[in-house]
Amino acid sequence: MKNPPQTRRQFFSTTTAVAAASAVLPARPVNAVQGGSHSKTIKTDVLVCGGGCAGTAAALAAARRGAKVLLVEKAPFAGGIITSVGLPYFDGIAHITTRRVVVRGIALELLSKSGVCAPDAQTVAKHNPTIPNTFEFKLLLDRLFQEHSQNLSVLFNSFVCGVQTQGDRITSVTVANKDGMVSIQPKVVIDCTGDGDVAAWAGAPYEQNAEVQPLTLHFRIGNVHSEPNLSALCRAALLAAQERGELPFYYGPGVMFLFAKNEVYVHGVRVPANPTNAADLSRAEMQGRADAHAMFRAWKKDVPGFSEAYFQEAYPWIGVRESRRILGEHVLTEDDLMTSRRFDDAVATGCWYLDLHPNKTTLNGANDFDPKKVQPEPYDIPYRSLLPQKVANLLVAGRCHSATRGAHASTRVTVTAMAMGEAAGVAGALSCKKGGVPQEISGLKLREILSGVGAGPFTDA
Numbered sequence: 268m269k270n271p272p273q274t275r276r277q278f279f280s281t282t283t284a285v286a287a288a289s290a291v292l293p294a295r296p297v298n299a300v301q302g303g304s305h306s307k308t309i310k311t312d313v314l315v316c317g318g319g320c321a322g323t324a325a326a327l328a329a330a331r332r333g334a335k336v337l338l339v340e341k342a343p344f345a346g347g348i349i350t351s352v353g354l355p356y357f358d359g360i361a362h363i364t365t366r367r368v369v370v371r372g373i374a375l376e377l378l379s380k381s382g383v384c385a386p387d388a389q390t391v392a393k394h395n396p397t398i399p400n401t402f403e404f405k406l407l408l409d410r411l412f413q414e415h416s417q418n419l420s421v422l423f424n425s426f427v428c429g430v431q432t433q434g435d436r437i438t439s440v441t442v443a444n445k446d447g448m449v450s451i452q453p454k455v456v457i458d459c460t461g462d463g464d465v466a467a468w469a470g471a472p473y474e475q476n477a478e479v480q481p482l483t484l485h486f487r488i489g490n491v492h493s494e495p496n497l498s499a500l501c502r503a504a505l506l507a508a509q510e511r512g513e514l515p516f517y518y519g520p521g522v523m524f525l526f527a528k529n530e531v532y533v534h535g536v537r538v539p540a541n542p543t544n545a546a547d548l549s550r551a552e553m554q555g556r557a558d559a560h561a562m563f564r565a566w567k568k569d570v571p572g573f574s575e576a577y578f579q580e581a582y583p584w585i586g587v588r589e590s591r592r593i594l595g596e597h598v599l600t601e602d603d604l605m606t607s608r609r610f611d612d613a614v615a616t617g618c619w620y621l622d623l624h625p626n627k628t629t630l631n632g633a634n635d636f637d638p639k640k641v642q643p644e645p646y647d648i649p650y651r652s653l654l655p656q657k658v659a660n661l662l663v664a665g666r667c668h669s670a671t672r673g674a675h676a677s678t679r680v681t682v683t684a685m686a687m688g689e690a691a692g693v694a695g696a697l698s699c700k701k702g703g704v705p706q707e708i709s710g711l712k713l714r715e716i717l718s719g720v721g722a723g724p725f726t727d728a
């Protein structure tokens with residue numbers, strides 16, 4: 268479905284919030300921010316919105332090319348899905364059977380700095396390696412940002428909530444944080460919000476299916492005793508809970524001893540929702556928490572290995588797999604992926620299967636099809652799929668880049684998002700020197716530069 272309100276802008280007014288607060292707080296100080304005005308203005312070359320997989324790589328890549336960069340992230344830390352949803356997988360780094368590394372650059376740097384492989388690894392032990400600790404990943408990203416603090420600034424706890432345009436250019440992006448409403452005036456914006464918030468609010472055309480992939484809250488349970496058939500017992504307990512009306516949907520059961528021998532990490536929650544609708548997203552957060560605890564209670568009741576278990580914690584946010592997909596200069600298709608179509612302006616490589624979760628319970632695995640049947644060989648992602656239409660000084664990277672729903676089911680994985688982010692970061696830095704128009708950057712030239720720093724698309728050479 269094409270989404271009709273393609274030119275909608277989000278204008279956030281402080282009037283209501285300030286008025287409500289003044290009813291319960293003592294008199295405001297004289298320099299209080301008045302409703303609707305900005306408390307400060309920041310100018311930068313490159314503004315990266317969203318510090319997840321794509322945004323982290325974009326910010327680092329742009330800073331390493333010498334641009335003045337500001338990274339804005341709504342969480343108090345970077346890492347996106349890895350740290351806020353607690354997903355430790357580096358999927359898309361390597362070929363599924365040969366385990367040959369197909370994405371290098373910042374993604375491989377982060378994996379090796381997490382202690383998983385050598386910096387110049389040609390192969391990895393598993394095609395889908397995991398990092399050992401998601402908190403330490405936050406520290407790693409903090410350290411890398413601090414190493415570039417001369418020209419890279421970071422604003423955490425900062426929500427991008429509005430975009431102002433003039434003609435086909437973004438003139439400023441409004442961010443809400445503890446400084447109040449902050450106006451950021453960039454030369455170029457890289458939208459790495461996953462949901463394409465900036466692009467959509469700036470008027471770039473996009474698609475969002477009426478039904479998108481389900482949302483999932485990840486959680487961990489401590490003091491679990493492993494036993495033979497644990498997965499099968501867990502699955503039976505969930506089926507019974509579902510029959511009792513205690514659990515609407517689930518998949519898997521996705522119970523894994525990933526971080527410690529007596530602790531399970533669970534990704535089995537499945538909540539259908541519209542993640543770009545604030546009320547529905549809030550409903551999904553509550554449903555996710557309720558379902559996670561229902562799963563825990565079912566196992567505690569029916570699975571002996573859980574008799575002494577405790578609910579350790581769920582990660583702060585429910586994870587969003589799919590929302591807006593920007594309609595770019597090239598819309599990457601399933602056919603492009605499955606035929607490994609080559610593009611002259613390829614700037615990244617993907618290799619994950621077309622991993623589309625359905626909005627229903629699936630037993631055993633996450634999908635209701637055979638992943639092997641939709642497993643592409645490593646494929647090219649062209650620069651043009653990072654270039655939105657109609658907005659001149661904007662790039663997108665990660666989950667919101669330009670792809671059909673089917674292709675996006677593959678390109679959405681963590682490492683592929685990082686590879687796109689790195690390419691967008693370099694392009695953003697380059698375009699600042701050329702009037703802030705990424706469309707005028709040659710994809711071929713960009714590819715050459717990426718290759719010069721050991722990044723860009725995979726070649727067998």
Ligand SMILES: Cc1cc2nc3c(=O)[nH]c(=O)nc-3n(C[C@H](O)[C@H](O)[C@H](O)COP(=O)(O)OP(=O)(O)OC[C@H]3O[C@@H](n4cnc5c(N)ncnc54)[C@H](O)[C@@H]3O)c2cc1C
Nearest residue numbers: 317319320321341347348358427483586587665666680681
């Ligand atoms: C539950 C779940 C399980 C998954 N499992 C896997 C898996 O096993 N392997 C795999 O490789 N991939 C998996 N994925 C897919 C993959 O993790 C994501 O698609 C990937 O993180 C995309 O990277 P991104 O940078 O586009 O988005 P993200 O990593 O989500 O980053 C987006 C960032 O933008 C920030 N942001 C959003 N809106 C705003 C705003 N308005 N203002 C400021 N900041 C904002 C967010 O806080 C976030 O940090 C999974 C996804 C989910 C949801």
